[in-house]
Amino acid sequence: MIIAERKPIDEILGFLSKHQKVLVLGCGGCVTVCLAGGEKEVGILGSELAMARSKEGRPLEVVQKTIERQCDFEYLEGIRHIVKDVDAILSLACGIGIQTCAEAFPDKIVWPGVNTKFLGVNLNVGVWAERCQACGQCVLDKTGGICPVARCSKSIFNGPCGGSQNGKCEVDPDTDCAWALIHDRLARLGEVDSLREIMAIKDWSFSRDGGPRKLVREDLELESGK
Amino acid sequence: MSADANFQPKIVVFACENSGWLAAEHAASLGLSYPERVELIKLPCSGKIDVIYFMKALEKSDGTMIMACQQENCKFLKGNVRAAQRVRQTQNLLKEIGIEEDRVGIFYLAANMGHKFVEIVQNFYDKMRELGPNPGKVIK
Numbered sequence: 372m373i374i375a376e377r378k379p380i381d382e383i384l385g386f387l388s389k390h391q392k393v394l395v396l397g398c399g400g401c402v403t404v405c406l407a408g409g410e411k412e413v414g415i416l417g418s419e420l421a422m423a424r425s426k427e428g429r430p431l432e433v434v435q436k437t438i439e440r441q442c443d444f445e446y447l448e449g450i451r452h453i454v455k456d457v458d459a460i461l462s463l464a465c466g467i468g469i470q471t472c473a474e475a476f477p478d479k480i481v482w483p484g485v486n487t488k489f490l491g492v493n494l495n496v497g498v499w500a501e502r503c504q505a506c507g508q509c510v511l512d513k514t515g516g517i518c519p520v521a522r523c524s525k526s527i528f529n530g531p532c533g534g535s536q537n538g539k540c541e542v543d544p545d546t547d548c549a550w551a552l553i554h555d556r557l558a559r560l561g562e563v564d565s566l567r568e569i570m571a572i573k574d575w576s577f578s579r580d581g582g583p584r585k586l587v588r589e590d591l592e593l594e595s596g597k
Numbered sequence: 598m599s600a601d602a603n604f605q606p607k608i609v610v611f612a613c614e615n616s617g618w619l620a621a622e623h624a625a626s627l628g629l630s631y632p633e634r635v636e637l638i639k640l641p642c643s644g645k646i647d648v649i650y651f652m653k654a655l656e657k658s659d660g661t662m663i664m665a666c667q668q669e670n671c672k673f674l675k676g677n678v679r680a681a682q683r684v685r686q687t688q689n690l691l692k693e694i695g696i697e698e699d700r701v702g703i704f705y706l707a708a709n710m711g712h713k714f715v716e717i718v719q720n721f722y723d724k725m726r727e728l729g730p731n732p733g734k735v736i737k
Contacts, residue, residue, distance in 0.1 A: 419694055
């Protein structure tokens, strides 16, 4: 899922300084699961903002709403009547949701309430780790289901590098060396010999090197084009 | 002490139904009294408390607290531990926006401690009187 973290309150208060009525808009998707922008976080932040502004003597009316997903236009369409009555929207969705919201409501200011961090997994309560960089050409078949692009600090193929020490990365001793993990897992599966095959240089044209990416599946398109 | 000598704080008390709530009933059975602007809310366990409840309570009050079972004596094992964690989380949020963190607290007691219940409420009430009105109160 997409992992996000709420922005510092001072930054958010700065965004909203000129507004009197805002919609704090949560998302029921990834940010709910990673406890950054779901219904509960909307409620807590809404209270915090209202109290902070009340303390300043400049009351802020906070409308709170959480929709199923902010990255789908149809869910945003359902709150158009709420949006028309507020000065601005503070979106607690990931960067995708924030942009979709801004696109859906072109005449309304949309502020980001979270910093979108990475695509990752929940390891423990309050602990998340990166697992995917959406590079566009998955190599997990060759690496025992452990991604060298996202989990090796240097994104190298055919690792490990000389900085791997006792299964840890030289960049951060708290980070497992992805290539040590790959080796150990393939050894466990009896497939370690597959590492003798040299992986070709990665074709980054599937990643961001070709600019913003777009996926079109003609098999799914309807007559209307939507 | 608050500048307004007549200031009567409003306090929201969340109480575990296995301790704080029963202690309040015990206090009532003993004919003990406590300040009138105290709202009691029963919870099935102190672990049911959440940051959002504290924050919503503080929007309309001067202080809020959770009354939990004695430490290591929670019927659900860790409810009072979780409650203490949520008190700390709420205190951090209050600190972020410059509101006194003492406006939220956790207190431990047992079901048969009616006197202790009144003492805790009275002390907290007095503390809120010292702090004065909650500057962040939204619903006046």
